[in-house]
Amino acid sequence: MPDSPDRTPRPFQVDLRGIVDLLSRSIYSGPQVYLRELLQNGVDAITARGALPGSPPGSIRITPAAGQDGELVFTDNGVGLTAAEVGELLATVGRSSKRDVLDLPRTDRLGQFGIGLLSCFMVSDDIRVLSRAAGGEPPVEWIGSADGTFTVRELDDDEALPEIGTQVRLRPRAGDGELTSPTAVLELATRYGAYLPVPVRVEMPGGEQTVSSEPLFAQPFTAPSPELMALGKELLGAEPLDAVPLHVPGTGTRGTAFVLPFAPSPGARQATRVYLRGMLLSERIDDLLPEWAFFARCVVDTTGLRPTASRESLIQDDALEETRAELGSALRRWVATMANRDPVRLSSFLGVHHLALRALVLHDDELAGFIVPWLPIETSNGQTTYRELLRGGAPLRFAETVDEFRQIAAIARPDSPVINGGYVYDADILRRLPDLIPGTVVETVTITDELASLDVPPLAERPAAQRLQARAEEALKDLDCTVLVRSFAPDTLPALHIADAGVLRRLQRQRAKEAGSGMWASILQRIDDAQNQQDAQHQQNGEGETVGAAGQLCLNWRNRLVRALADSDDELLLARTVRVVHVQALLAAHRPLRAVERASLTDALTDIVHLSAGLGADLGELPDAPGEN
Numbered sequence: 020m021p022d023s024p025d026r027t028p029r030p031f032q033v034d035l036r037g038i039v040d041l042l043s044r045s046i047y048s049g050p051q052v053y054l055r056e057l058l059q060n061g062v063d064a065i066t067a068r069g070a071l072p073g074s075p076p077g078s079i080r081i082t083p084a085a086g087q088d089g090e091l092v093f094t095d096n097g098v099g100l101t102a103a104e105v106g107e108l109l110a111t112v113g114r115s116s117k118r119d120v121l122d123l124p125r126t127d128r129l130g131q132f133g134i135g136l137l138s139c140f141m142v143s144d145d146i147r148v149l150s151r152a153a154g155g156e157p158p159v160e161w162i163g164s165a166d167g168t169f170t171v172r173e174l175d176d177d178e179a180l181p182e183i184g185t186q187v188r189l190r191p192r193a194g195d196g197e198l199t200s201p202t203a204v205l206e207l208a209t210r211y212g213a214y215l216p217v218p219v220r221v222e223m224p225g226g227e228q229t230v231s232s233e234p235l236f237a238q239p240f241t242a243p244s245p246e247l248m249a250l251g252k253e254l255l256g257a258e259p260l261d262a263v264p265l266h267v268p269g270t271g272t273r274g275t276a277f278v279l280p281f282a283p284s285p286g287a288r289q290a291t292r293v294y295l296r297g298m299l300l301s302e303r304i305d306d307l308l309p310e311w312a313f314f315a316r317c318v319v320d321t322t323g324l325r326p327t328a329s330r331e332s333l334i335q336d337d338a339l340e341e342t343r344a345e346l347g348s349a350l351r352r353w354v355a356t357m358a359n360r361d362p363v364r365l366s367s368f369l370g371v372h373h374l375a376l377r378a379l380v381l382h383d384d385e386l387a388g389f390i391v392p393w394l395p396i397e398t399s400n401g402q403t404t405y406r407e408l409l410r411g412g413a414p415l416r417f418a419e420t421v422d423e424f425r426q427i428a429a430i431a432r433p434d435s436p437v438i439n440g441g442y443v444y445d446a447d448i449l450r451r452l453p454d455l456i457p458g459t460v461v462e463t464v465t466i467t468d469e470l471a472s473l474d475v476p477p478l479a480e481r482p483a484a485q486r487l488q489a490r491a492e493e494a495l496k497d498l499d500c501t502v503l504v505r506s507f508a509p510d511t512l513p514a515l516h517i518a519d520a521g522v523l524r525r526l527q528r529q530r531a532k533e534a535g536s537g538m539w540a541s542i543l544q545r546i547d548d549a550q551n552q553q554d555a556q557h558q559q560n561g562e563g564e565t566v567g568a569a570g571q572l573c574l575n576w577r578n579r580l581v582r583a584l585a586d587s588d589d590e591l592l593l594a595r596t597v598r599v600v601h602v603q604a605l606l607a608a609h610r611p612l613r614a615v616e617r618a619s620l621t622d623a624l625t626d627i628v629h630l631s632a633g634l635g636a637d638l639g640e641l642p643d644a645p646g647e648n
């Protein structure tokens with residue numbers, strides 16, 4: 020008969036080395052956190068003793084390890100531990116005294132997981148704890164070893180701690196004493212413990228140093244003090260653009276957001292410095308602020324947010340959600356307040372962060388709703404903001420490209436401005452506006468539409484205008500540029516060069532062909548040939564516009580020079596002047612000048628000089644419209 024199985028429940032075995040390895044590699048950010056865990060235990064013990072009658076003010080004292088066999092000694096005057104407690108609490112992985120009857124973490128304690136003390140094994144092979152409990156029980160010593168064993172013994176008074184409290188003694192491993200040295204301990208105690216409610220004293224070779232300081236960042240303010248700005252400068256590495264007070268009463272969170280004076284790199288993760296009741300949890304919490312708040316770095320102290328066991332991140336719960344939402348609101352309010360009180364500062368903020376803000380506006384309705392009104396935008400009437408544009412209530416007319424905008428802006432009436440949608444994200448933001456701000460109407464405008472709305476010359480003058488159009492067209496024939504005569508403001512502008520997207524691409528290709536050579540030039544030539552064939556086909560089918568392959572020159576019938584040309588019978592003078600006006604219009608429209616146009620300008624000017632010097636008879640010898648290609 021087989022043996023009946025042994026069903027007696029047995030406890031799990033824990034391999035301590037494996038657990039310490041897990042802690043150091045996967046849970047804690049590094050061995051330096053041992054000091055944070057000691058500080059946290061000390062403060063919790065002091066809090067527990069504070070609930071007893073007649074408890075003295077809390078105090079923590081650290082003596083760093085010095086010399087070869089030096090020990091680090093960490094002493095608190097907290098509640099202490101009895102022999103029974105050390106056996107149960109210190110030697111049971113996962114057992115903590117900081118949970119209530121329902122096994123929930125006690126909100127007034129920093130610890131809760133029952134693993135923190137094990138972090139000391141990252142710097143020492145043994146942890147020696149001496150304790151005298153507040154209840155008057157005999158003093159005890161507990162020694163835990165990294166091999167997974169421990170001893171407990173009661174102490175005589177002469178060996179024991181003289182006062183109530185607990186002392187942890189760590190002997191750094193040989194050649195591994197860096198993190199327990201005086202310099203490192205002072206640095207770590209300051210980093211983790213400067214804002215604890217209990218003074219932390221470090222025995223340095225030159226004398227005792229108290230690391231405690233005021234958590235300025237967690238105090239309410241209307242205007243930031245120079246000291247607070249200095250803290251911001253230290254945090255950002257540059258003078259912050261501003262400091263914003265943060266307060267979330269529901270989760271006991273207070274702090275300051277420092278606004279970055281530079282655009283962070285696109286991949287940079289948010290890094291909020293979070294203190295839990297004065298103890299530094301982490302400098303890199305990346306989910307406390309809404310994602311869109313990339314322009315701020317915050318320092319906060321909280322009582323209501325719960326850390327994970329590693330203390331490098333926060334538990335995702337309702338409290339975190341609420342805090343994130345409230346911090347977001349504080350930053351939104353800051354933008355709105357600044358817009359009213361300090362527009363200069365707002366514009367420097369937008370100047371620094373506008374690209375990232377524009378990009379985010381496309382994905383984040385919440386951000387879009389409050390940021391879009393303040394974004395700068397270019398219009399034919401100059402630089403303005405979306406808010407100003409929307410104020411008029413008229414439909415917002417925008418050009419899709421910078422080029423189209425330039426052409427339209429030259430002839431747009433001030434009472435009907437056109438918006439430049441050509442810079443990154445602007446056209447996309449404009450298209451989203453009706454969703455973001457209900458009631459907004461946006462429409463795209465093209466140069467072709469705008470041309471159609473320009474006035475034709477008055478009826479009586481139309482024959483003269485048509486004659487000018489034909490003569491000018493003849494003068495530009497070799498340049499593939501057609502001519503149109505219209506009346507538009509301002510009168511001082513003789514002509515506009517009009518090009519749709521197709522024409523522009525062709526001009527760019529020609530420019531590139533002139534600059535390049537070999538294979539690239541021949542590829543561009545093939546594209547051009549195909550395009551020309553297509554255009555010819557369209558024209559045959561009567562679909563084509565009258566715009567030439569190199570665009571269209573729109574002469575302004577209201578301009579004096581244009582009218583003088585119309586009145587002149589001198590064909591030569593007219594032809595040369597039209598060619599100069601053509602190049603002038605190209606330059607004004609920021610078009611690339613082809614070799615043929617550069618030559619045309621030089622020749623036309625030379626001819627004009629000859630003509631005005633009375634050398635007209637010699638002109639026949641000059642090339643008519645020489646081109647280099």
Ligand SMILES: Nc1ncnc2c1ncn2[C@@H]1O[C@H](COP(=O)(O)OP(=O)(O)OP(=O)(O)O)[C@@H](O)[C@H]1O
Nearest residue numbers: 060064108115116117130131132133134135136185
């Ligand atoms: N200095 C101390 N004074 C009194 N009791 C202590 C002290 N240090 C540790 N303890 C006791 O030992 C227990 C285990 O400590 P440990 O640091 O491992 O975990 P914890 O602080 O409870 O939780 P956490 O893992 O979140 O830090 C504590 O719950 C506490 O009861």
